[in-house]
Amino acid sequence: MSRTINLSRRLTNVASFIPKGARFADIGSDHAYLPCYVCLHDEEAEGIAGEVNEGPFQSAQDTVNRYDLSNRVDVRLGDGLDVIENGEIDLVVVAGMGGSLIKTILDEGQARLSRVKRIVVQPNIDEPGLRYWLxxxxxxxxxxxxxxxxxxxxEIIAADKDSTGQELTERQLLFGPIILNQRPDPFYRKWRREYVKRRRIIDQMTQAAEPDHDKIGTFKRELAxxxxxxxxxxxHSQY
Known part of the structure; x- marks a missing residue:
């Protein structure tokens, strides 16, 4: 039996934000690949794979059994954070969904987050909204x-519970406070694309019968x- 899982590049990067020895839940686990991968590489880690639908739930159980991890990865059927009990984990992962859906999951499960020290999210869209929520x-x-x-x-975002709080500027919410400082290669590729998109949106909104000047102003500010x-x-060849 193989003791390795070939994770996607995206999920491998998500896994790197989970510290050693974590007790964590992966919400919307999709075959339980992430928790099994983490537990295979960290003997002290324990995971919960949460799934809301029966089909993925069964697939996740099959993965856990295949890698003989049933004593360390618990597959649970339930909606969002309903699969965890308050205090049993210290880290939550929600990856591969839209930012709005991730916010809904976190909002509806707030009562179960009181002892969660770290939240790791990987939204497909609306990263600024998630940063604001955090x-x-x-x-x-x-x-x-x-x-x-x-x-x-x-983009992958890791946030730790901090009583001192954090107040990000709108610019930091848009780009990410750490990504903005590090600016890895994908950063410039992403924002060249986003520049073109925003120019197109501004042109379309400006030509509307009743232009929304507030929204146009927001897009122009982001464009700057x-x-x-x-x-x-x-x-600057593609700029």
């Missing part, structure tokens, strides 16, 4: 990353920030 609920963003896979660029960060890239 800081508003007493989490400080302590690590971030970007990964490119199959033509898509994903994007121009600023792209000027720091040495390659």
């Amino acid at each position: 800081q508003w609920h007493g989490y400080t963003i302590t690590d971030e990353g970007m990964v490119e896979e199959n033509g898509h660029i994903y 920030w994007i121009e600023e960060v792209l000027h720091d890239d040495n390659d």
Whole structure:
């Protein structure tokens, strides 16, 4: 029996944000690949794989059994954070969903987050909204990353519970406070694309019968920030 799992590049990067010895839950686990991968590489880790639908739940159980991890990875059927009890884990992962859905899962499961020290999220869209949610609920963003896979660029956000709180600027919410400082290669590729998208959106909104000037102003402000960060890239050929 193989003792390794070939995770996608995206999930391998998500796994790197889970510290050694973590007791964690992976919500919407999709075959339980992530918790099994983490537990195979960390003998002290214990995971919960949460699934809301019967089919993926059964697939997750099959993966856990295949790697003989039933004593360390518990597969549970339930909606969002309903699969965990308050106090039994110290880290939650929610990856591979839209930012709005992730916020809903966190909102509806707040009662079960009181002792969770770290939240790791990998949204497919709406990273700024998630950053705002995290800081508003007493989490400080302590690590971030970007990964490119199959033509898509994903952002990973890790936030730790912090009584001192965090207040990010709108610019930091948009780009990510740590990503903005590190600016890995995918950063410039993403924001060149986003620059083109925002220009197109502004043109379309401006031509509307009743333009929403507030929204246009927001997009123009973001466009100026994007121009600023792209000027720091040495390659302006696609800008």
